Amino acid sequence: MxxxxxxxxxxxxxxxxxxxxxxxxxxxxxxxxxxxxxxxxxxxxxxxxxxxxxxxxxxxxxxxxxxxxxxxxxxxxxxxxxxxxxxxxxxxxxxxxGSNLSEIKYPDFKFNMPESPPRLVTLGDGGWRFVWFNSGRQTTINEIKLPFDFQQKYANMLPQEFGLNLRTGYRLPVHFDKITGIMMGISTFYSDFGFKGGEVLVFEYYGQSDMNVYVLGLHSCEIDYPMITHLSQCGNPLKPKIRDGGWKFVHFINNLDQLQNEISVPPKFVENCGGNISKFLHFILSNGKSFEGRFCVKSNKLSGLIGMCKLLGLDSLNSFHVLLFTYDGHFSFNIAAFDEKYVEVIFTGTPVSSVGYCVVWNIKLLI
CATH class of the missing domain: 2.40.330.10 (DNA-binding pseudobarrel domain)
Incomplete structure (x- = not known):
């Protein structure tokens, strides 16, 4: 690699x-x-x-x-x-x-490489990853249960006490129960970073005593990490290089009103985009199907969602609970829809469903 x-x-x-x-x-x-x-x-x-x-x-x-x-x-x-x-x-x-949120065990075969045998994948070669979703159902959380497959492979290698390291130099000491596969001591991390729900934590393990952790926000990219260290640490935090993968916002659907054609865009979102949202837009669904829309600067509204209703054969969009909009900064918004359990609805057809620059799961859990 x-x-x-x-x-x-x-x-x-x-x-x-x-x-x-x-x-x-x-x-x-x-x-x-x-x-x-x-x-x-x-x-x-x-x-x-x-x-x-x-x-x-x-x-x-x-x-x-x-x-x-x-x-x-x-x-x-x-x-x-x-x-x-x-x-x-x-x-x-x-x-x-894999679907268990842990990196798979790669088979021992090669392809188109007759000059070299397949290599045994080791922890030292890029680490091993799994992901965890903060559904936001609790205001604080102190435990995270590791995926079963990850436990089977590496629980015996993890010490009872180790650290979770962020790119800023922040290190969170945690306690690990080998029998239950639960990490304890997460509440400080939760409060220090002000998690509100919808975040994704990406864990990397290299076979050492600690794990690396990356925090992805609602926009499916790494957050702008606060410049803090854990209360047990001395020294100053480091400024990481963050690459954003587009601006996002969510719209919660009120079942008292029929959502058919237009929604209001949060003013903060417009501000984050520098007020430069294109007036003429393409809306793209997770299955790759698209339709035309518009943005009205005066009213801060997106219109044209009737095209989504027509593509899906719906009278309105009220069968969904949340819509997630992702603006590419040019002429397109990607739209993802979520049910009442905050799990993404996968539409029929050949899917695009690709997200971000970081390790994320495309069937997201939101607030």
Missing amino acids: ESCGLQAQKFSHKLTHMDTLSDEMMIPRSFCSKYAHDLHEDMELKLRNGYVLPVKFDHSRGVFKGLLCFFKHFKLNGGELLVFEYFGRYNINVYIL
Whole structure:
């Protein structure tokens, strides 16, 4: 796997069953807008066990071609999360997280690499990751239960006392119960960072005593970390480099009113966009289908959502509980819909469903 000490650009893609039957995969628009000109027509996807897959990149459509054999080789059926790291060359590192939120055990085979055998994946080679969602159902939380598969592999390697390390140098001491697989002592972390619900925590374990932790906010990218250290620490925090993956806001649907065509945009969101939201827009659903819309500067409203009703065969959007809007900074909003349990509704069709630059799960839990 390539690193060369450079900072990787990351994006992720949550696979559905329909994805695994296709030979193509759409790249996030936000990633393409920044880095498509650096990508070659002939690219290689590299996994940690030495597996290399030659793929074609279609610049005009922003898609990788040639992935069907990859899905078959690794027996991917949907529910997995693919995490991509790009260092500015013709190679892209790929990590596979299973539906259990933990990185899979990579099979010992190779592809298109007769000169070298597959490598045994070790903790020292990029760490091992799992994710946790803060549903926001409790105002504070002091425990996190590790995914079962992660426990099976590494619970015996973790000491009873270790630390969770952030990019700022913040280190949270936690207690680990090997029998239950529960980390305790999270409440300080919860309060220090002001979690309100909807956050995603990404854990990386390298086989040492501590874990790295990354915090992703509602916008599915790393947050602007507060410049603090844990109360047990001395010294000053470090300023991390944050790359944003687009601006997002949520709209909670009031069932007393029929939502058919327009919604109000939060003033803070408009401010974050510098007041430069395009008047003429494309709305894109998670299945790749799109329709036209508009933004009215005077009223701060998005209109044209009747197109979503027509595409889904609905009279209104009141069957959903929350809509999540993601603006690419140009002419497009991606729309994700959530049910009453705050789980994303996956629409039928060939899905795009790709998010962000960091390890995230595309079926999100919100507040």
